[in-house]
Structure formats: C-alpha cells, structure tokens
Amino acid sequence: MLYIIDTANLDDIKRCMEYFPVAGVTTNPTIISKEHTGFPDLIKAIRALIGDEKMLHIQTTGTDAQTIVKEAVLLRDFVGGDFYAKIPISPEGLKATMQLKKMGIKVTETAIFTQQQAMIAAQAGADFVAPYINRLDSIVSDGVHVVSEIVKMFNVHNIKSRVLAASFKNVEQIHKIALAGGHAVTISPELFNTLTYHPLTDRAIESFNADWQSVYGDKGVLDVFER
C-alpha cells in the first residue's frame, strides 16, 4: 500500500519526504487555500521538491467537462512529471475523464462516497478512485466497508483502477484500509507521525539506551569502534 501526503505545505512535504517512504502528494482546493500563496508557484515548488518520479495529484475546479479538460491539460503541461488530474465525480467530471484518458492524461476521480461512484469512475477510465473515509464515518456510515466493497468489485471484474483512500483522522482507519486491500492512502503530515508512534516503543528505546550506557557510558556504536 502506497503512502501519499495530503498537504501543499512545502515544509511538511520536505520533512515527510525525508523521514517516510512517500509515494507522492495530493492536494485539493481547501488544502491549497491554506497556504495563502500563488497557486502556480506553489504547485511548481511542490513538483521541484518531490521530483518528476513521484505522483502529484492536483484538483481541477471547473464544473463543465470542457473547462475540466482544459484545466487538466494546463496543469499537466505546467507541473510535468507523474501527474494526475484530480476530478470530483459528476456527469461532467466523468465526461472529462473519458476525454482525458483518450489524450493520455491520468485521472484520480475524487469525492467518492459510494461503491457505484467508484465503479462508474473506473469504467470511465480513472486510474485512481478516492473514497473519503472519515467523512463517511462521520455520518454514521462505514468508510472501510465502502473501500472493501470497491476493492472486491474491482477484483471480481478485473478492473485495473486503484483505490486511493482519503480523509483520515486516525491510524485505525488507515490500518483497516490496508487490510481491505486499498492500494494507497493519502494522509496528513501529522498522521505520518502518529502512524509511527507508540509509547512502548519509546520505553523500549529508553531501556536499551540505559542498559548500553550502564556499560559503555556516553559512547555510541561508532565511538566504541574508534581505537
């Protein structure tokens, strides 16, 4: 399962890329607006930071297929590299998706809340479908269940589209998506930290260090090899 960062904050992207195995970056208009800076410069800087090999998913804002297609082509040409046009699902979005696929532009169909939205997006050619886990959980639905059925449908029908699960608030949700066969998750920088934290891990490291220091003092592994 791929881990993707759901932010447009350059410092956070830089830090996460340094410390975690990150496959790319996703943004949406809300995420972009939080940075209070020029959009073209920001996405160009993200691409420069992550390099051409990593996925960069950038959302279109048009509401008709013609505008969505124009935006996707412009964004693809502007940022280059492994680019995905993130398109909210709608009839216009699906029309745009089918046209973009003919043009060889990759698409992530986003704002997915049901299994059939995912299915029809896949049939339109979406490379990824992005169901929103926590937003489903928040209305007493079950985001993990939706993803597990999407994965099952894609397997049964031999569909190549992949599931990029989004909208997470805790590690348990991420873990259950991994078990359900989700292909990728996009998570906040804060969740990358939470994902790797456990108080017992901290306690284990403290006790390893204390035992080592009781014999070798402040010397580390490198120091004890110095003659």
Ligand code: E4P
């Ligand atoms: C993903 O790309 C979505 O836009 C995003 O994860 C939504 O997350 P939220 O529900 O926390 O806003």
